[in-house]
Amino acid sequence: xxxxxxxxxxxxxxxxxxxxxxxxxxxxxxxxxxxxxxxxxxxxxxxxxxxxxxxxxxxxxxxxxxxxxxxxxxxxxxxxxxxxxxxxxxxxxxxxxxxxxxxxxxxxxxx
Numbered sequence: 001x002x003x004x005x006x007x008x009x010x011x012x013x014x015x016x017x018x019x020x021x022x023x024x025x026x027x028x029x030x031x032x033x034x035x036x037x038x039x040x041x042x043x044x045x046x047x048x049x050x051x052x053x054x055x056x057x058x059x060x061x062x063x064x065x066x067x068x069x070x071x072x073x074x075x076x077x078x079x080x081x082x083x084x085x086x087x088x089x090x091x092x093x094x095x096x097x098x099x100x101x102x103x104x105x106x107x108x109x110x111x
Contacts (some may be wrong), residue, residue, distance in 0.1 A: 006088070017084075020093065027093040032070070034068035036100060042110075043080055057108040062106065064099040066091060 004011060007030060019033035023095060042054055064068065066089065072082045085103060087096050 018086075018096075028090050029087045029093055029096045031087050031089040031091065032068070032087070035070070035084040036071070038083040038085065039080055040083070041078075041080045043076070043078055045078070054110040055104075057103065057107050061103060064102050066095070067099050067103070085101045 017034050017036065019030040021028055021030060038057065063085075066087060068086050068088045070084045070086050075081050084102060087099075
């Protein structure tokens with residue numbers, strides 16, 4: 001899969017979860033280019049490894065400003081939805097990681 005980097009207009013691989021670019025010596029995440037995947041249920045097609053686990057994010061979780069939850073329009077073949085925590089706008093990688101850590105502190109381990 002590929003997509004167009006809105007900033008540079010370059011065709012980039014979507015193998016990565018986010019699109020990044022450098023400005024000076026700072027690394028930025030392109031806004032709405034992807035993010036950390038979330039699912040509303042555990043898919044039966046996924047195989048859990050020995051060190052794998054699932055986390056639960058409660059509905060009451062506070063999402064920091066600058067982070068959006070992008071939801072896929074259609075469910076997968078099992079009726080489950082995929083969402084992603086994405087930067088709302090171009091943001092320094094360090095800021096994106098800090099905001100994700102805030103969300104992560106509100107999660108609990110399921111498996």
